[in-house]
Amino acid sequence: MYNGVPVKDNVTNESGCIKGSVMNWEGAVSHTRAVIYDIPQLKGVDWIDTTVPIRRADLEAWEV
Numbered sequence: 001m002y003n004g005v006p007v008k009d010n011v012t013n014e015s016g017c018i019k020g021s022v023m024n025w026e027g028a029v030s031h032t033r034a035v036i037y038d039i040p041q042l043k044g045v046d047w048i049d050t051t052v053p054i055r056r057a058d059l060e061a062w063e064v
Helices: 039-043 056-063
Strands: none
Touching (some): 039 056
16 A cells, blocks of 8 residues: 555554554644545545546546
8 A cells, every 4th residue: 555554554444544544644634735536536435446547647637
């Protein structure tokens, strides 16, 4: 996934992302900047499987 954390050890259907989730940043979010790309909305689905890559073209399509 990232930072050496395998997806299978970090993401579950029940709890989502266990390590590194933005939900864990509760106190820091107001002091940081971020852009959230809603790729599932772009593709017209509720969620995107972890095996589906998000490519540059997806990000560029979201910007339009």
